[in-house]
Amino acid sequence: MISTRYSLARLAAISLAGVSMTVFPASAGSINVTFTLSGEAFDGPPAYEIRYGDQEIAKGTVENAIDTSTDGPLSKLTDWQDHQKSVTVTVDSADLEKNQPFSVHFTNDKWGGAGSGLDRNLYVISAQVGDVKVASGDMKVLDKAQPKDNATGPRGARLGNNSSIAVIAPPATGWLPAAMQATSSAGAPQSAAAAPAAPQAGTSPSALAAEPAQEASPAAGSQTDATTPAAPEKVPNAPKSKASTNTATPSPKAKCAPKTLGVSGFPLNRSDLPADALPQLKALAEAAAKEGCKLEVTGFSSVAGPRKMNEALANVRADAVADFLKAQGVSADSITVVSGGETRRFGRKGVLNRRVTVEVVDGN
Structure with a gap:
């Protein structure tokens, strides 16, 4: 299990066992957020990036993903326990009160071609934000063009390419219990937002939400x-x-x-x-x-x-x-x-x- 602390105010980057993560100083009123991931490996394991709103809070790889070149796909297994990984991030309650969505991004897709059986995929099995449990069936799996399959049960939310995103939206009541929301609003200091990282040349932030595929795309250019x-x-x-x-x-x-x-x-x-x-x-x-x-x-x-x-x-x-x-x-x-x-x-x-x-x- 990987544990990191997330606060929008202060950060320091470290690398541990090949996994990059963002670590923040401890503060009062923090909540554990845990993501259970699984994956299929081909010429290396699947890599993930986890965000709260638009802020990256963790990233790494599912090192124990099943190797499709030797063991086949996860769909052949009834028990995925040996190929699951838990990632825990500690988030300040003052930040959680903003009720932004969490999202899991698949960042290194690779495929061996039709009929090869060789593929690299990422699965989001579940998420838990404090006492709020989110099953894969309650997540939204999005693609740059249209919503993808939203599998439930042991298969989890399947991310099959680099434009796939699993979005975990807050419930109608918010991420925090009402009593904690009142305490956080009254007693927690206002966190200063971290400055965003400069975008790499030729890239743009990934979309976190979907408008229906049947909506006509705009003509080239803008107004x-x-x-x-x-x-x-x-x-x-x-x-x-x-x-x-x-x-x-x-x-x-x-x-x-x-x-x-x-x-x-x-x-x-x-x-x-x-x-x-x-x-x-x-x-x-x-x-x-x-x-x-x-x-x-x-x-x-x-x-x-x-x-x-x-x-x-x-x-x-x-x-x-x-x-x-x-x-x-x-x-x-x-x-x-x-x-x-x-x-x-x-x-x-x-x-x-x-x-x-x-x-x-x-x-x-």
């Missing part, structure tokens, strides 16, 4: 606009950004004229930045960095599909834009990222609501 949209709808328990509370003061000579840039045309179920939005985003970032402006980045999704999944996807899209702005020189503490959740306000077609707005929120 940008300079009109200010109405205030986002208030969505209960909408995931909040990892961005920290803004404390930086703009330069007294800053000339931050109010402006809103709208970026639409995001691909279905994805957070890849539309190519023709990049010049406008780069120009806005350069001006904001030069003048010391603060920006508010708000992500949206269409209303099609499960609400909690769409809220998470809206947040991931906003993060993708924020990461691009930071890569262009905008200070992390000058950006606030929020999720506007699912909406119809930009038009009747879903493609018009797969959008991110960037607003200059303060001026001279």
Whole structure:
């Protein structure tokens, strides 16, 4: 069993027995979160990455995954115990009260070809957040195009390729018992959000939620606009950004004229930045960095599909834009990222609501 501590405020990275993980100092009011994983190996074991909201909290490999080249697939076994692994992460109750979804990502898919029987897959058997138990049948397995099979029982939630994600959404009552929520709100200090890691070139954050596959994908390109949209709808328990509370003061000579840039045309179920939005985003970032402006980045999704999944996807899209702005020189503490959740306000077609707005929120 791997045990790590997770707090949005402070972190240190270590590596133990080939498994990278994120370790945080102890604090009061922490909750154990345990994931039971299994897997099929081919030319190496399957690798996983676990996130709370958009923050990575653990990653590693299922070293005891069954070797499909010598022992065949897991489906031939009635007992998977020898090929299971438990990963335990300790999460601060103040962070759990935000009721963001957990997600498990499969990151190193490999296949030997049709008829070979050689395959590398990851299975999420179960998750337990404090006293809340989540069986695989209550998870949502998502793909970049459409929901995949959501197997129950010993097979777990099957992740068969690098775009597969198992999403564990909080129950309607939240991750914490009501009594603990009240205690956490009253007595726990506000955690400062950790700054996100810079995206690697050519990559974008993975989507955490799904809009239905039958929704038409947008044509190549995107729309940008300079009109200010109405205030986002208030969505209960909408995931909040990892961005920290803004404390930086703009330069007294800053000339931050109010402006809103709208970026639409995001691909279905994805957070890849539309190519023709990049010049406008780069120009806005350069001006904001030069003048010391603060920006508010708000992500949206269409209303099609499960609400909690769409809220998470809206947040991931906003993060993708924020990461691009930071890569262009905008200070992390000058950006606030929020999720506007699912909406119809930009038009009747879903493609018009797969959008991110960037607003200059303060001026001279």
